[in-house]
Amino acid sequence: MTVCNSCRYCEGLCAVFPAMEMRRAFSDGDLNYLANLCHACGACYTDCQFSPPHEFNVNVPQTLAIARAESYTHYAWPRAFAGLFARNGLVISVIAALSVAAFILGFVAFNDPGVLYGVHIGPGAFYKLMPHNAMAVLFSAAFLYAILALVMGVRAFWRDIGEPVGMTTGPRALLQALRDAGELRYLHGGGVGCYNEDERPTDRRKLYHHLTFYGFLLCFAATSVATLYHYLLAREAPYPWWDLPVVLGTLGGLGLVIGPIGLLIAKTARDPAMRDDARLGMDAAFILMLWLTGATGLLLLVLRETSAMGPLLALHLGFVFALFITMPYGKFVHGIYRYAALVRYARERQMM
């Protein structure tokens, strides 16, 4: 950081370096702020005349990747669960497996085998296996818990990143950050595209991330619309293929299947110098969970009128449930902290 602050060549590449220049000394909070502001585009590594093998050994993407992962642990709520980040790949796998198993066992326990392997068609087909209200209560609880834990974490982060503009913010900064995050403005290698394997800006992570993120949002929208259908219009799932929840869910599911594969390939192709290999498990687990959610969802759609529907529904619900409850303790938090950092940055730009 001392090297960076006395060089400043990278100032125009992204938000990290201007933010760095607003500070002369760096507290832990500042470091966490910069780390989460970084989108890992790799331009500052590729452009740096002091990156390894130079003796100054400046490696901003890796340094910030490590700091970023440590910040997730640091702000985890409740504190007792901070350890879940330590062997995150394993933790997420175990929770996912348990969750899937619980749904399968639950289906088996509450239904007789004939129902589980039966063919169910028409409105309310899914609810023959699990009553809608039970589903709604269970998933709402998981989701609300995730939100609570995330809010608590962000609150601690927001306090910690402190100076120089204080902790208040305004709608303009929130909006600016929403735009920056939505476009992945800083995942652009300073304009030419990102760097991943080598010094050529050939990276496609931005595209894959958009597919993944907007795929996730579409799936979430599909569920929300379906919930509204259910309670407001009294229309029960499954819906025909042309209906809004299915269209949204299908598009989102495709995004969630294609995007994560691209991200995972990019991750393994990334120049090891820029990677935080110790956290590969966390990254891979989250990517895999998203993929499994998307893939089981699509499979369920395709096979919903066959006897495979029951087991597939259990699988899908199991993965979704695991995704929800592990949200505050996995890679998912990157989006939340990065958004908070972008808000703070937008605010700093306004104030200074």
Add this chain to the structure above:
Amino acid sequence: MVDLSRKFDVLVIGGGNAALCAAISARRAGASVLVLEGAPKFYRGGNTRHTRNMRCAHDAATEILTGPYTEDEFFEDLLRVTGGKTDEELARFMIHESKDMLNWIVEQGVRWQPSLGGTLSLGRTNSFFLGGGRAMLNALYLTAEQLGVEILYDAEVTTLDIQDGMFLSATLKQDGKDVAVRASALVAAAGGFEANIEWLKESWGPAAENFLIRGTPYNRGSILKMLLGKGVQAIGDPTQCHAVAIDARAPKFDGGIITRHDSVVFGIVVNKHAQRFYDEGEDIWPKRYAIWGRLVAAQPDQIAYIIFDSSVVTSFMPTLFPPIAGDTVAELAQKLGLDPAALEKTLAEFNAAVRPGTFDHTILDDCRTEGITPAKTHWARKIEAAPYLAYPVRPGITFTYLGTRVNKQARMMMSDGKPAANMFAAGEIMAGNVLGQGYAAGIGMTIGSVFGRVAGREAANNARN
């Protein structure tokens, strides 16, 4: 794999800004081009790695430049910094060509950005590379590769076969074997000789042992030496170079921009005898920046110390190496290895000589000393707020000026006054044509890009006719 048995139209020796501009322009003119970069891939690009901007003339403000910078003004600036030691015809040609460089270099993939923090004084005259010099190089290399320019790294040229001003082939080491590469035309863009301490000692004497080299360790001047040995006319003074005062704790080579100190105006500078030796308040940046290297080089053991106090620490950019601190002047002197009594005396005399004034480091203000020699003519304020602080500084050589004489085609001139048949030069290796002495920020890159582009074009024409 590059087929070295074929004869190339244009051989470019070097791998920095000038070399790549030459390679791209020759390739765009239809020539087959081979680039021989002596350094490994990571260190490719010579001193361009450490650059960040280029000085180009322009008649109006642009997105990244705050105002016009006419050809005449550029030339006047050049006259001033060189003390008139420039080839006017070449210099005016370069300045004229620099106008189009603002666009041409962008077409080669290089991106501009507004001037960086702490460089406001250059916002009108100099265009900054987004991401710095290595980003510029990455863009140029990518463009060259896409155009089909062949590039070899770790390709140090050991001999040049030149007969009567006619380049025939170059020999390089490849996997332990000598390989001769033939080409119809040569562009020499292999930099200066600042990393060759032995050569520096020929002109500077043993003092050169204490010089730090700010840039690439690969600029050993071997190509320049071969060319001069084959009858190419030399230009420039071997003792002239761009040298600034940099932190004495910097690595011997390749410390780059971050080892510089621009805190001279905020304090005093003493030598190893704790004596002041030059007016620290003579001129504003960047002129003062460019003279202190030579001033320190003239001091015993080529070392000096910028002494200031805690009241000014936040007045300049943060530095890589923290200042050395002492609660008393004597303690600081001890840490620096200076005679405490001598430093106390120098500081006391200086403080007593400071006249009241209104401090403003952005103009030549009225804070000065009276009754001491040398005087500090501006920005003189008492140094009395403990802890006392110091940066040890040494001369940091950026680049050298001795080179090959060229004409407006960037064609080398032979010592008999005739132009070379098929040899061209660009960049630091011929910078002395334009820069007889002195330096203005960003002008090295102008020389490299403009003459590189010209050399590549002319070499391609030469090869194809």
